[in-house]
Amino acid sequence: MEITSVNNELVKETVKLQQKKYRDKTHKFLLEGEKSVKEAFDAGITIEKVFVLAEKAKNYSYLSDKIILTNEAVLKKISTTDSPPDVVAIGIQRVYDINILSCCKKVVLLENIKDLGNLGTILRTSTAFGADAIVLYGECADLYNPKCVRSSVGNLWKIPVVYLKEFSELSVFDKFSKIATLPRAEKYLKDFTVNLPCLIMFGSEADGLSAKLIQFSNGAVKIEMTDTVESLNLSVSCAVVLYKLFCLQ
Secondary structure (H helix, E strand, O other): EOOOOOOOOHHHHHHHHHHHHHHHEEEEHEEEHHHHHHHHOOOHOEEEEEEHHHHHHHHHHHHHEEEEEOOOHHHHOOOOOOOOOOEEEEOOHHHHOHHHHOOOOOEEEEEEEEEEEEEHHHHHHHHOOOOOEEEOOOOOOOOOOOHHHHOOOOOOHHHOEEEEEEHHHHHHHHEEEEEOOOOOOEEEEHHHOOOOOOOEEEEOOEEEOOOOHHHHEEEEEOOOOOOOOOOOOHHHHHHHHHHHHOOOO
């Protein structure tokens, strides 16, 4: 199959996946670049269509029945990057049931995280330091936004991510140690230990954890740092805390 017109109906439908409402409606998302497509495929993500330059098609022989030969104009139209890649694919979102959390030992909860770069980096960090799952609680950024997919560098496929909207759903963690990360906690990270299973909770850079989640916790920790720095970037803070609590204990 070959498509070379930016006005093609399939191209128009694919462009819609740049918007969250269409990703939510169709449960599809965009994969941009050879590395992203290959890692998603290797992780078992269903690939529906692959738009690729004709001269690069041989690189995607493992998706031969999904390939649509195209040109730079079409790739530029459907891509979200400034410089369009040689390939853009349509993937099917992976959805996890809340019950998977009851089998986990190390879970990271992110509350109201809006920054897509931070979210993608935390996905990568959590995978690197041995988290079993991530919970996106409240009004979090869209996991399948193309910027988040890119910043996760393939790690989006390696860790279960569950969206929870309601506080009542957190009852799945009733038997967990629930640790709040707070700038004014009494205990420093260097002196802190956790018992498994544990839930480590991070709030947004702007607002921190909500009072409801702080009350829900049964422990709190802060990162020791010099007085000349007020705070760290959220993804950096997450890396420091997870390395200490998940890798050094």
